[in-house]
Amino acid sequence: MRFHWPSFLIGYGAGIGSAALSTRLRPLALEIATTLYRAADGLAAQLVMKREDLQDLLAEARTRARGFVGRPAIH
């Protein structure tokens, strides 16, 4: 494979740059990751809550339709 100087220099520079900046960029990366996790947890919580609301609705509807409680509805 032919040696390509610009690619080599870009790659080398990127390597040095990331090593030099990793310490300074780590807190920012940590904060971004924390924000993403929080967003994901919040979204998951909302989805679960909506699912629970639906379960409750269906259980209530089933009880009304069938006119008895019987065994507690478990999901």
Added chain:
Amino acid sequence: MAAYQLDEFPDTLELVRASRRSRRWRFRSAALRGRPLAAATVTALLRDRPEVAHVEADARSGSVLVLTRHDRLPQTLRPLPAARARSPSLWSRLRTGGEEPPAAAWHALTVDDVFRALDATQAGLSQAEARRRLRRFGLNALEPDAVRSRLAVLAAQLANVPSAMLLTSSALSSLLGELLDAAAILSVVGVNTAIGYSVERANERLIASWRQAEAGVVEVMRDGQRRDLSIEELVPGDLLHLRAGDVVPADARVFAARGLACDEAPLTGESEPQPKAAAPVAQATPLADRTSMLYAGTTVAAGTGHAVVVATGLATELAGVRKLVEQSTAPATPLAKRLDRLSNRVARLSVVGAAASALAGLAHGRPLARVVRGAVALGVAALPEGLPVVSTAALVRSMARMRQRGMVVRRVSSAETLGGVTVICTDKTGTLTQNRMEVELVEYGAGPRSPSHIRARPRDLFGDRATLLLAAALLNSDVDVQRRGHDILSISGSSTEKALVHAAHAAGLDGHALRRDYPTLALDERKPGVHYVVSTHGTPGGGRVAFVKGAPEQVVELCDGDLGTVLAHNERLASDGLRVLAVAWRPLDDGAGAPRGHFRYLGLIALRDPLRPGAAAAVAAARRAGIRTLILTGDQRRTAEAIARQLGLDGEALDGSDVAALARSTDPRAPERLRRLAVVSRVTPADKLAVVEALRAAGEIVAMAGDGINDAPALKVADVGIAVGRNASDLARHVADVVLAGDDLRSILAAIAEGRIVQDNLRRAVRFLFATNFSELALVIGAALVGAAEPLTPLQLLWINLLTDTVPALALALEPGDRSVLDRPPAPPSAPILDDKAQKRVARDGALIAAASALASFAAGRAFGFGVLTGAQLAYTLDCRAGDTRATPRFDALVGGTVALQATALTLAPLRRLLALGSAGSLPLGGFALGFGLPWLVGRLGGGEVIVRQGRDCTLPLPTSEPRV
């Protein structure tokens, strides 16, 4: 939603949904969300109950589903009364703050009523009750100042129009498959973002390192015993024991006091300590005059006292001031506003230009892809991509220079705003003065003398008038002296009495020995209407003497003899801004009661709160620079007027409430009166805010300098908020745009000078950038209109904008500036970055450069035209420099380096391929050389450029004599 308490589980559960028919009960609790262990605990507590058929707890949503065997809940789940239902757990209150205690006008209630309302006794709370109240009201802590998150700082760098347009251009380039162009554009955005982020983060770290440590421990009475308690655990009803030097940890009602006085300057601005007593005051009494109350954040200046806590944490007056800060929004800076206007105008023009070019291209039958590529090229050409980097670098450099002078700029754009400041509003106490009383003159019959000329004769106390005067002042002062051996470690008390004691010590008196020989038997403190203190002392011979110290007009009434001249001396000293105390003494007969009259006059002691070094010079320099200084203080008008005279300020003095009314007034003379204002006295935090807002509404650019908590709302609203001094409160430092580490107000003017240099340099850089960008725009649009091929590819345009435009613009922005920058008024606040004359010049120069490049392209091809264009633009840098600026190594290096790099790009084969210059031989380099000589000719035709300030005249007259310092 109804709340329930599950036995053995500390937090309440809120019933979200209940269905008796289906025997389903759904609870939710924030305490369970994200806590699987807590969810498992709830499950375990309910699972084995015989009434429960099934229980399911989900930590993701914080919900608990209980299915029962009957249509009721198990007894282990008890409904809570509504009041308790609003009381979440301790550790959730740690995050959100506690329930507020019942509000009452505590200052107007008697001590018995206060204890009754708080359900407390003078034996203090029990530990169990204290724990209950801690759960109910939460910790005694304010929310820590939220530091801007890194993400917020990063996002702020991208929230501007140029970045948005560049990102759009990059996206379009990606869609067209021009990945190299897209990557190059993104790299520009990345560089801009990295520079701004790095600078602002460094400043935030510096501020955070200056945070003062929180006070730790306070002495309280609990279970009938005194004990030390963490301040955070204080609750309403706790009994405090405070002494001189203590910081008051919570709002409290005094129920016992002995000579108690508090320094409330951080909250009310009052420089003298306020005496405190147990007697209630009228309900309508202003905060500064509530002698029955102690407020969190203030300091006990003298005496001792006992108080019962009435408010903690967010319910304190201190928290109320912080709320005022949070409600006030910080304004956009002038630079941000003007660059926004300019960017928006350029964006609109580029959209119009791109549309015109696209239509012209389509009309000539060009393919859509080529037309879109041309639109992207126009977008890149029109926007000065280097502007954010250049403006940020200019601001950052000024911030670095200011940091060398002990100033930290917390917001990058504030460095530019400083240059447009037209009014400096400054707090008096602690900012203009040192908040440290000193004895300046002593008058005892031989004319006023400096205390340094007095050599006391302790062995002849009653034989030497000067010695007796100083000894009486010392013995009459209620201070707390901490010693180690013969060394005095500290003296705590009011600043006035500390000054008297210092003066006595300096004259050679031994305070410790005097107090031993003349022990205090009684101290009759000042009272409303009685502005003197009478102290009774024993003597070595077994007798008694009395000393009186206080307001001269009242002390003279207590003395025998004709003392008419004393009052004349007092008037003369007071009109000089000095605080004057008269001192007298008398021997007491055995068995005599409190002395009333027949004192023997000793003399007058005049004290001054000295100005900070350089304050008067700073005010004078500000006047020369066309900047008005306005003093805001909680002191009385006479004191403030005297200080203003010493600073050389002429103008009107008004109380804060009068200024607030003036600001709301529709009187047509109101703006003129505001312009003539020099002193605002008796000012509250809300008044300061109103003053700053009124000035800003009148079109002024306001810099607000202060250091106390009460300055914070005004600091936030001002165009530039400046926190002054190392002892500035955390809140002031947090909201300020600039923090001065030192106490020197001349640094503010140095910062203003840097701001003006930044403004001038930015104008030159913007002129350069827009002229060169206009030349590219004219080329591209012109070619499209005549149906010619694109004269410049997007990558060529990006190369030009990043290298031959940005680096020279950077050199212009980093120039050292004019030394006489403070000898002229500021530019009008509404002045555009480029006025009409400058815009015409930009258009003319840009058109000339474009025409030259077009001719060159027509004559010898696109590569030659590219060389002419880049050479002309680089040489145009020299034309944009200020006429009186000398060459600097930095400028030579930047511009020279760019010339060398450009020449290299035009000769090296790989770079020529990248720039699509093909195999044009030495034509590009030849064009570059030709173009380099062109602007010299054009500049000589147009004349040199001079930035003329057309500021307003300063309305205040210059003083007829030099201001006193």
